[in-house]
Amino acid sequence: MKIVKVPQLIQYLFPSIIWKGKTDEKILHLTFDDSPTPEFTFWILNLLEKLNIKATFFCVGESTEKYPKIILSILDKGHQIGNHTYSHKNGFLSSTKSYLHNIERCKKILPNTTLFRPPFGKIYPWQISKIKENYKIVMWDIVSYDFHKNITEEKVKSNVLNNVENGSIIVFHDNKKSKKILKLCLEEILQNLIKKGYRFKTI
Ligand SMILES: [Zn+2]
Incomplete structure (x- = not known):
């Protein structure tokens, strides 16, 4: 299985990004x-x-255009929203110009957020230096791997529960791929963390 926890070295190499x-x-x-x-x-x-x-929900501009009422519900319940590009763009496959344009296009639909998370976590240092002029770039230190094709609910649970630390940023996915597994285990994971004395805050 892949690395659940983002290594300290990567966090150290990209200090302008929020990992935790x-x-x-x-x-x-x-x-x-x-x-x-x-x-x-x-x-x-x-x-x-x-x-x-x-x-905190990192939202895709294109889907937000289609389902604006869902965004209103997220905000109405007191959650936070972040920019996740307009078309879920992969930074490694984009020129800086088109990547920034895609973020701007999302901003037109979601103007009131200063949080940004790159899709797939893929972003080049030269893209980072431009984006951080306008956004806090938020990554994560705990990956649940809820999107992985062959993952089991036990593995998603242990990925999170065995690795969280004070201040951890945990990433799950609000998409079709992750829906099935999260419906089976997200409540148990969260209940377990609450039992361990953790509280949850937005970023
Ligand atoms: Zn994404």
């Missing part, structure tokens, strides 16, 4: 990528409401 909150308290940051998804976002919102957790 700095805190001695038992605080975690829950994040969802690829929102909004008509068949899944509301399920997540209901669960978070039940557990009284606030999270």
Whole structure:
């Protein structure tokens, strides 16, 4: 299995990116990528409401245009929203100009956020230096691998529960690929973290 925890060295090499909150308290940051998804976002919102957790949703501009009401529900429940490009663009396959243009296009639809997360976590240093002029770039230190084709719910659970630390930023996905596995295990993961004394805050 791939690395669940982002190595310290990578975090050190890219200090202008937020990988993890700095805190001695038992605080975690829950994040969802690829929102909004008509068949899944509301399920997540209901669960978070039940557990009284606030999270950050990194939204794709194109889907936001199609489902603006879902975005309004996310905001209405007190969650935070971030820019995840207009068309879920891969930074490694894009010129800086077209990448920045794609982020701007998303900004036209989601103007009130200063948070940005690159799709696939793929972004070049020269793209970072431009984007950070206008955004806080938020990555993660804990990858659940909820999107992985052959992952089991046990593995998603242990990826998160065995690796979180104070301040961890955890990434899950609000998309079709992750829906099935998360419906089976997300509640148990979150209940477990609450039992361990963790609280959740937005970024
Ligand atoms: Zn994504």
